[in-house]
Amino acid sequence: MIKDITLGQYxxxxxxxxxxxxxxxxxxxxxxxxxxxxxxxxxxxxLVSAFSLFCVLLSRIPLKTMLKGLKTIVxxxxxxxxxxxxxxxxxxxxxxxxSIQITTGGISMAIFITVRIICLxxxxxxxxxxxxxxxxxxxxxxxxxPLKKIHIEPHTxxxxxxxxxxxxxxxxxxxxxxxxxxxxxxADLESGNLIKRxxxxxxxxxxxxxxxxxxxxxxxYAMECRCYRGGDGRTRMRVMKLSAVDYLAYVICALLxxxxxxxxxxxxxxx
Amino acid sequence: MxxxxxxxxxxxxxxxxxxxxxxxxxxxxxxxxxxxxxxxxLAILGHNGSGKSTLTRLCNAMAQPDSGKVFVDGMDTANxxxxxxxxxxxxxxxxxxxxxxxxxxxxxxxxxxxxxLGVEPSEIRRRVDDALRRVGMxxxxxxxxxxxxxxxxxxxxxxxxxxMQTECIILDEPTAMLDPQGRQEVLKTIHELNRDMGITVVxxxxxxxxxxxxxxxxxxxxxxxxxxxxxxxxxxxxxxxFDSGLDIPQSAKLADRLAQFGICLPGSILTPEDFLxxxxxxxxxxx
Numbered sequence: 001m002i003k004d005i006t007l008g009q010y011x012x013x014x015x016x017x018x019x020x021x022x023x024x025x026x027x028x029x030x031x032x033x034x035x036x037x038x039x040x041x042x043x044x045x046x047l048v049s050a051f052s053l054f055c056v057l058l059s060r061i062p063l064k065t066m067l068k069g070l071k072t073i074v075x076x077x078x079x080x081x082x083x084x085x086x087x088x089x090x091x092x093x094x095x096x097x098x099s100i101q102i103t104t105g106g107i108s109m110a111i112f113i114t115v116r117i118i119c120l121x122x123x124x125x126x127x128x129x130x131x132x133x134x135x136x137x138x139x140x141x142x143x144x145x146p147l148k149k150i151h152i153e154p155h156t157x158x159x160x161x162x163x164x165x166x167x168x169x170x171x172x173x174x175x176x177x178x179x180x181x182x183x184x185x186x187a188d189l190e191s192g193n194l195i196k197r198x199x200x201x202x203x204x205x206x207x208x209x210x211x212x213x214x215x216x217x218x219x220x221y222a223m224e225c226r227c228y229r230g231g232d233g234r235t236r237m238r239v240m241k242l243s244a245v246d247y248l249a250y251v252i253c254a255l256l257x258x259x260x261x262x263x264x265x266x267x268x269x270x271x
Numbered sequence: 272m273x274x275x276x277x278x279x280x281x282x283x284x285x286x287x288x289x290x291x292x293x294x295x296x297x298x299x300x301x302x303x304x305x306x307x308x309x310x311x312x313l314a315i316l317g318h319n320g321s322g323k324s325t326l327t328r329l330c331n332a333m334a335q336p337d338s339g340k341v342f343v344d345g346m347d348t349a350n351x352x353x354x355x356x357x358x359x360x361x362x363x364x365x366x367x368x369x370x371x372x373x374x375x376x377x378x379x380x381x382x383x384x385x386x387x388l389g390v391e392p393s394e395i396r397r398r399v400d401d402a403l404r405r406v407g408m409x410x411x412x413x414x415x416x417x418x419x420x421x422x423x424x425x426x427x428x429x430x431x432x433x434x435m436q437t438e439c440i441i442l443d444e445p446t447a448m449l450d451p452q453g454r455q456e457v458l459k460t461i462h463e464l465n466r467d468m469g470i471t472v473v474x475x476x477x478x479x480x481x482x483x484x485x486x487x488x489x490x491x492x493x494x495x496x497x498x499x500x501x502x503x504x505x506x507x508x509x510x511x512x513f514d515s516g517l518d519i520p521q522s523a524k525l526a527d528r529l530a531q532f533g534i535c536l537p538g539s540i541l542t543p544e545d546f547l548x549x550x551x552x553x554x555x556x557x558x
Binding site: 133134162163165170173215218219222225226227228233234235237238 | 331333355358362363365367369370371372373374375376378382383384385386387388391392395396399415416431435
């Protein structure tokens with residue numbers, strides 16, 4: 001039943017966004033998040049949101065999927081907008097009831113922040129939607145290489161991430177088996193109050209832990225058998241090379257940054 | 272098969288650390304000697320706890336014998352400097368396919384070994400493609416391991432060893448957790464590797480029918496080699512096999528049962544083919 005989960009919500013494809021080097025994507029997403037925060041008025045925000053939408057269209061990820069991703073943070077968006085509407089008292093007064101005031105400033109701030117959050121979500125989810133977990137960890141490992149100088153091993157971190165990703169489906173399958181096995185022995189997992197149900201989880205967690213330790217032991221043995229000895233002297237099959245698409249993406253983002261700065265200077269800031 | 276020795280085990284004894292500090296538990300290997308020849312297909316039979324898996328650990332320098340010596344292609348496993356050179360020669364495939372696949376994509380996992388050895392990227396690519404074709408998993412190179420069947424996972428694990436270009440593969444009950452079809456796939460693959468690439472194969476198993484197809488069979492019990500020889504020689508010692516909790520191949524069993532009913536088939540019978548030939552000969556004789 002839970003076997004068919006997709007990890008990291010990756011949607012395979014061959015769009016220019018998919019083809020970007022994962023390192024470029026990580027760097028550019030980080031840069032874009034900063035650019036989004038740099039916007040100070042509606043004109044620069046409009047430019048940035050148009051760009052975000054352009055990226056989504058370019059990636060050929062259905063807009064529906066992107067909007068679904070927003071579902072989880074609808075509450076955050078609503079809360080921040082409501083707070084803005086009620087606590088921002090700039091501009092013309094539109095409506096008043098006792099001490100509660102709604103002003104044009106409040107409404108425009110609410111819209112501004114909502115659009116900004118949506119842009120942030122779109123850009124950051126594009127990263128996981130268009131990059132496979134393997135490429136992503138690989139990219140992170142290579143990007144963090146300079147950390148080696150301060151004795152943090154990016155290879156170890158990446159290896160842990162890979163193993164975690166690799167074993168999530170295996171462990172889910174195992175939980176399925178354990179639940180069936182315990183049910184067959186008469187375990188009652190579905191009735192009772194919260195505490196009772198939490199207690200019912202113990203006979204599932206203990207076998208899972210015991211088995212995980214055995215798996216870890218086996219895996220370590222298998223890795224040693226295959227001559228694993230950490231990141232030193234290790235090569236990689238995949239060669240990462242920046243292509244024309246990457247350079248183009250860097251140029252476009254630089255232009256976007258320039259555009260945002262110019263619009264910020266020429267128009268009055270609202271935030 | 273030639274007479275060049277790939278792995279030489281000389282009077283090896285081994286005991287795991289006991290529960291109390293400094294105290295060893297009951298030895299698992301007792302004064303065991305065994306020569307494994309280059310290019311041969313050796314099956315090792317033995318019930319659980321007979322020391323089969325420990326033998327594997329001695330052969331790829333994961334453990335050193337308490338007494339005695341183990342040489343892999345002339346290299347002493349006690350020499351720590353040679354540890355990785357030895358593991359480059361002797362690959363191990365374990366029982367549970369899930370616990371030996373490291374990466375999230377099939378081809379990445381096959382590349383894991385050569386990557387550890389520091390092989391050039393283009394050469395890794397070539398080895399990975401080659402290894403996946405050898406085990407018939409090339410079409411699955413982009414798949415996620417958890418979506419494969421047990422037999423397919425085990426073949427990926429074998430490809431992972433092949434890509435390291437080892438000269439010897441030890442398979443520790445590789446089919447124990449597989450369904451009959453998966454078993455067939457894996458057995459076919461390892462026989463092909465042995466025949467076509469000349470790779471030395473050591474198959475640890477408790478399926479008699481798998482052992483029958485080997486060049487030589489070694490029977491282990493209580494840390495010692497009980498019997499060693501061609502399948503026909505070994506399976507002729509029925510009492511010894513039964514005493515150590517083992518069995519004889521199904522076809523041989525069937526012939527035995529027939530003999531109890533007075534139908535004595537001629538010749539020694541190990542495989543279904545033997546049985547068929549013998550049975551036909553018997554029928555001819557009756558006419």
